[in-house]
Amino acid sequence: MKESKIILGCDLSKDKIDIASIEKQSNIVLSEKEETNNLKGFKNIIKPYSSLLCEIHVIVEATGNYHIKFTDFLESKSIKFSIVNPLRIKRFAQMKMLRLKTDKADAMVIAQYGVEQAPEAHRPLTAAQKELKALGTVRNHLIKQRTMTKNLLHSHKLLSTTTKESVSAIKSTLKTFNAEIEKLDDKIESLVKDNYNETYTKLLSIKGIGPKTASGTIAYLGNLNNFDSYKQIASFIGITPAIRQSGKSLNKTTGITKQGNANLRTLFYLAALSASRSNLACIELYNRLILNGKQKKTAIIAVANKLIKQLFAIIKYNRTFINNYNIKLVS
Secondary structure, three states: OOOOOEEEEEEEOOOEEEEEEEEOOOOEEEEEEEEEOOHHHHHHHHHHHOOOHHHEEEEEEOOOOOOHHHHHHHHHOOOEEEEEOHHHHHHHHHHOOOOOOOHHHHHHHHHHHHHHHOOOOOOOOOHHHHHHHHHHHHHHHHHHHHHHHHHHHHHHHOOOOOOHHHHHHHHHHHHHHHHHHHHHHHHHHHHHHHHHHHHHHHHHOOOOOOHHHHHHHHHHHOOOOOOOOHHHHHHHHOOOEEEEOOHHHOOEEEEEOOOOOHHHHHHHHHHHHHHHHHOHHHHHHHHHHHHOOOOHHHHHHHHHHHHHHHHHHHHHOOOOOOOOOOOOOOO
């Protein structure tokens, strides 16, 4: 891909997009403007660069779902873009001691981040991956709603006074959630088998990885063609330890960095809990870390990274998972 010469930083909200453009080599600000967050605005953003589309790099801060239509538009025009975690932008601004907080200033910070950090360009998803992501997002939402409804039923039964109608209404709602989640699961499984059956089967062969993690991995990572190492995948997911280095907490592990894909991070953390009981390499790693005094959460994060290393080797290099391969369990 041709090297980018112009960086566009875009700060998106529900109705508008603030844009700042910088010439990369000279670091000169070319323009600052505001456009509507719709197709007309998208066209206006790229219009000044109609003859230079292959030389621009659009940097977008991930803001809920506000950026999705815009990035879909950029993808349709084969325009290079990156979607950046807001936490990275925030830390970049702190490092630069930038305290001015306006939408226009945010766009400029995003553009400057693009100039200095040169984030990796977004890798387009296939149509099947996009559908899987959409289905997975709805499924996750329904599961949260179902959990809330279960809690409501439990708390309702503890009341001194209740009615058959209220309990029946809650149970009916739970039944609906269960039915809809089951439909989504069937659709997700069907899509995965139709489009990525070989990858799906290989992922399921790894102890600790179940259908949900396998489907989620495929939805966001495909067949791993866009990744050169398991560390890139771990970074994409955000499943690496966070270290705090100040005061009494010097070099203390505080959990996960949370700079990545939240849905995949949750799936792999849960998969790691399972793998620490069924995957022999993960059991050995978990037990060794615990014996060395590591926190349980730290050990689970390490197991999650081990799972990612295993799936990378199996999918990328077409290997077979062997559960007892070169393992010496800690007694």
